[in-house]
Amino acid sequence: MIVTIDGPAGTGKSTAARGLAERLGFEFLDTGAMYRALGWACLEAGVDPADADAAARIAETTAIEFRDDRTWVGDLDVTEAIRTSPVSQAASLVAQIPAVRRELVRQQRRLADGRRIVCEGRDQGTVAFPEAECKFFITADPEERARRRQGELLAKGVSVDLKKLLAEQKARDRRDETRAEAPLVPADDAIGIDTTSMTGGEVLDMLERHVRSRMTGEN
Known part of the structure; x- marks a missing residue:
């Protein structure tokens, strides 16, 4: 069984997806970390993340x-290295490149093949796994999302201006929502959840109820 959780940054989807996988005994696929890892690899190689061919x-x-x-690139553990602001920006740029998205979707399908897994990202329910048994699209108020990121x-120990975070977030949302290939949109059959006024536990409980209901219906 494949469960997909899509949505923009700061909605709590990564935490929810990881927690849901733990509750269900499923594996967890953090596709955002894959784009971050690729952005990191570009920077390490001295490659412009906006250079499509490179x-x-x-x-x-x-x-x-x-x-x-942990997230690995070859034999290097990059779990912490990919969580910096420069890598975030690089990840956003490489994510706009159709050939990059197609390659990472291919890798995502390989990693998920034959497994019970929760996949988190921006195009999991629409492109990577359109036949997934259970799909969610998580949103939240933009300012609340920026505050959450600032808190993280x-x-x-990193101090960042809230207005700057909000501006960067809006720019990334605009890129994600308007890119030609795999734009950030909910799948037609996705369950929408607005987490603005919800606690992490409430979000997780709601996700689990929906998935277990679907699992029961399939048995």
Whole structure:
């Protein structure tokens, strides 16, 4: 069984997807980390993340794996390295490149093949796994999303202006929603959840109820 959770950054979808996988005993696929890992690989190689041909070559030759809840590029653990602001911007740029998206979708399907898995990202229910048994699209108020991101960074000792975060977030949303290939949109059969006024536990409970209901219906 494949469960997809899509939505923009700061909605709580990553935390919810990871928690849902744990509750269900499923595996977890963080596709956002894959784009971050590729953005990191481009920066490390001195490649402009906006250079479509160069980024596509990096994508085709970069082995991204998940082991023990860590993200690896080849034999390097990049779990922390891919969570910086420069890498976030690089990830957003490579994500606009059709050839890159096609290659990473191919890798995502390979990683999910034959597994019970929760896949989190921006195009999981529409492009990567259109036949997934259960799909969600999570949203939240833009300012609340920016505040959440600011809180995450402050917890890591990084001070960032809220207005700057909000501006960067809006720019990324615009790129994600208007890109030619695999734009950020909910699947027609996705269940929409607005997490603005919900706690993480409430979101997780709602997701679990829907998935278990679907699982029961299939038995």
